[in-house]
Amino acid sequence: MPRKVDAEQRRQAVAEAVWRVIVRDGFGAASVRAVAVEAGLSAGSLRHYFSSQSALRAYALELIDQRMEARLAKVDRGRPPRQVIEDMMWALLPLDDASREEHRVVLAYMVQARAVPEYRHTVTAMYDEALALCRQAVDRLVQAGEAVPDTDAEAAAAELSALLDGVTLQAVSFPDRMPPERLRAVVRGWLDGLAAG
Amino acid sequence: MPRKVDAEQRRQAVAEAVWRVIVRDGFGAASVRAVAVEAGLSAGSLRHYFSSQSALRAYALELIDQRMEARLAKVDRGRPPRQVIEDMMWALLPLDDASREEHRVVLAYMVQARAVPEYRHTVTAMYDEALALCRQAVDRLVQAGEAVPDTDAEAAAAELSALLDGVTLQAVSFPDRMPPERLRAVVRGWLDGLAAG
DNA sequence: TACTATATGGCACACTCGTACTAGTACACT
DNA sequence: AGTGTACTAGTACGAGTGTGCCATATAGTA
Numbered sequence: 469m470p471r472k473v474d475a476e477q478r479r480q481a482v483a484e485a486v487w488r489v490i491v492r493d494g495f496g497a498a499s500v501r502a503v504a505v506e507a508g509l510s511a512g513s514l515r516h517y518f519s520s521q522s523a524l525r526a527y528a529l530e531l532i533d534q535r536m537e538a539r540l541a542k543v544d545r546g547r548p549p550r551q552v553i554e555d556m557m558w559a560l561l562p563l564d565d566a567s568r569e570e571h572r573v574v575l576a577y578m579v580q581a582r583a584v585p586e587y588r589h590t591v592t593a594m595y596d597e598a599l600a601l602c603r604q605a606v607d608r609l610v611q612a613g614e615a616v617p618d619t620d621a622e623a624a625a626a627e628l629s630a631l632l633d634g635v636t637l638q639a640v641s642f643p644d645r646m647p648p649e650r651l652r653a654v655v656r657g658w659l660d661g662l663a664a665g
Numbered sequence: 666m667p668r669k670v671d672a673e674q675r676r677q678a679v680a681e682a683v684w685r686v687i688v689r690d691g692f693g694a695a696s697v698r699a700v701a702v703e704a705g706l707s708a709g710s711l712r713h714y715f716s717s718q719s720a721l722r723a724y725a726l727e728l729i730d731q732r733m734e735a736r737l738a739k740v741d742r743g744r745p746p747r748q749v750i751e752d753m754m755w756a757l758l759p760l761d762d763a764s765r766e767e768h769r770v771v772l773a774y775m776v777q778a779r780a781v782p783e784y785r786h787t788v789t790a791m792y793d794e795a796l797a798l799c800r801q802a803v804d805r806l807v808q809a810g811e812a813v814p815d816t817d818a819e820a821a822a823a824e825l826s827a828l829l830d831g832v833t834l835q836a837v838s839f840p841d842r843m844p845p846e847r848l849r850a851v852v853r854g855w856l857d858g859l860a861a862g
Numbered sequence: 863t864a865c866t867a868t869a870t871g872g873c874a875c876a877c878t879c880g881t882a883c884t885a886g887t888a889c890a891c892t
Numbered sequence: 893a894g895t896g897t898a899c900t901a902g903t904a905c906g907a908g909t910g911t912g913c914c915a916t917a918t919a920g921t922a
Contacts, residue, residue: 475868494780496693500910511910513870521910572779578838579776582769583691595839623854630843630851631824634831641775642792646827654827657820661858672898697880708880710900718880 479517479527482507486528491569495576498525522586529577529590532570536560536594540601549612550659553605557655560598561632562639563648571640602628609662616665624662631658676714676724679704683725688766692773695722719783726774726787729767733757733791737798746809747856750802754852757795758829759836760845768837799825806859813862821859828855 485507489498500521504514518524543555562568574594581587603625609615615624635654638646682704686695697718701711715721740752759765771791778784800822806812812821832851835843 478869492780494693494777496691497780499908501908510871512872512913515911516869519911572776576776578834579769579773580691581838583689583694592839592842595835595842599842620854623850626847627828627851627854630831630835631828632831633834634827634829637775637830637834638792638827641778642789645789645792645796650823653820654824657817657824665861696878698878707901709883709902712881713899 475517480531482509482514482517482524483528483531486524487532487569487573490528490576491572495580498528500524522584526586528573529587532573533590533594536570536574537597549608550614553608553659554656556601556605557632558652560601561651561655562636563651568640568643571636575637575640598632599625599629602626602632606662609659615662619662619665628658631655672714677728679706679711679714679721680725680728683721684729684766684770687773688769692777695725697721719781723783725770726784729770729774730787730791733767733771734794746805747811750805750856751853753798753802754829755849757798758848758852759833760848765837765840768833772834772837795829796822796826799823799829803859806856812859816859816862825855828852 482503485503486498489502489506493502500514501511503524504511507514514524518527539559540556543552543559545552547555562571574591577587578591581591603621606615606619606621606624606628610617610619610621631654635646635651639648639651679700682700683695686699686703690699697711698708700721701708704711711721715724736756737753740749740756742749744752759768771788774784775788778788800818803812803816803818803821803825807814807816807818828851832843832848836845836848
């Protein structure tokens with residue numbers, strides 16, 4: 469018998485199957501049976517890892533949040549401010565197929581969260597963290613002299629946060645209109661604008 | 666019996682019922698039966714106006730697109746450029762409960778469009794029109810001397826488009842974090858920044 | 863070798879789904 | 893008055909849903 473640590477790996481594998489089904493066929497298609505097939509299990513077997521469908525979906529959301537935070541934590545902080553900030557953005561923004569699919573999952577949950585209160589806490593926490601990150605970015609750029617001193621940090625952070633959500637939405641929904649190079653250019657352009665005043 | 670013009674009104678009323686169900690219970694909850702109840706009809710009766718569920722959902726998307734374009738067309742063009750541009754933005758952005766719900770519907774379709782190719786054309790057209798509108802806005806501001814002459818209009822339009830999508834997404838998903846005043850402030854702040862260079 | 867916990871798959875139940883079909887009603891036109 | 897069209901409601905069917913239940917298999921332990 470696999471030990472407990474393997475059970476957690478299996479739960480994660482099932483959650484990743486949830487992501488794939490959501491990306492391929494939409495949130496509503498993530499039925500217990502469809503996820504079980506995607507994960508290579510039977511529906512009855514899946515229920516040994518998740519006692520209900522809502523528990524399954526909730527875990528899949530929690531896990532994607534953890535994965536994104538882990539990716540952000542890996543960014544090397546020992547570089548120039550502007551470089552660290554850009555690296556953080558590139559770690560969070562949908563610049564390749566894998567992260568695009570991740571953000572599609574997050575967006576699907578964000579939309580569903582209005583009908584399913586269970587998702588609201590995690591989804592709102594992700595927004596708050598993104599906004600806080602933007603605020604830190606602006607503060608550091610001001611402190612490093614790469615932004616005009618009279619910058620309204622609060623307003624600039626709100627604007628940056630909206631800009632990042634916008635390019636993310638566009639890259640996720642219209643990947644041919646917002647490819648990685650264009651996405652990077654938009655973000656870099658805004659940061660340059662902050663420096664120029 | 667009601668004549669044809671009344672039948673079209675009924676179709677629109679049913680489509681609005683679709684919107685309400687999507688906003689309240691999510692896209693997947695817009696079943697034929699649920700929409701029929703919301704519209705005050707029987708499921709069998711609803712099928713006399715829409716031959717299938719996909720036709721119903723497709724019409725509900727087309728109609729919301731028409732409604733938004735109509736709202737945009739109503740903006741008075743005979744005012745100073747900056748005013749006209751702001752008025753257009755306020756006509757399109759989710760600044761009250763009604764337009765917030767409209768954008769929730771659009772966002773739901775945008776997410777579903779990845780699984781249902783039928784929606785892609787309309788949704789992509791809406792994006793393209795928004796981007797074109799941003800491009801026009803930047804051009805007019807440059808022409809009116811309310812933006813620095815060396816502005817990269819293409820890049821600025823892309824940035825503005827992303828910013829608008831971002832504040833829309835935030836106002837729709839986190840209305841308490843992005844209330845109308847804050848949304849207006851973000852947009853005005855960006856336009857001011859364009860003028861300042 | 864037994865025993866137990868974990869894991870797996872299959873089945874059954876009540877429910878909802880889209881849709882086809884039928885019957886009945888009300889109005890317009892000849 | 894008769895005929896046809898538009899409309900409404902209801903029912904039925906097959907498919908898919910979440911979930912409870914149970915039989916089986918495997919691996920670790922006494």
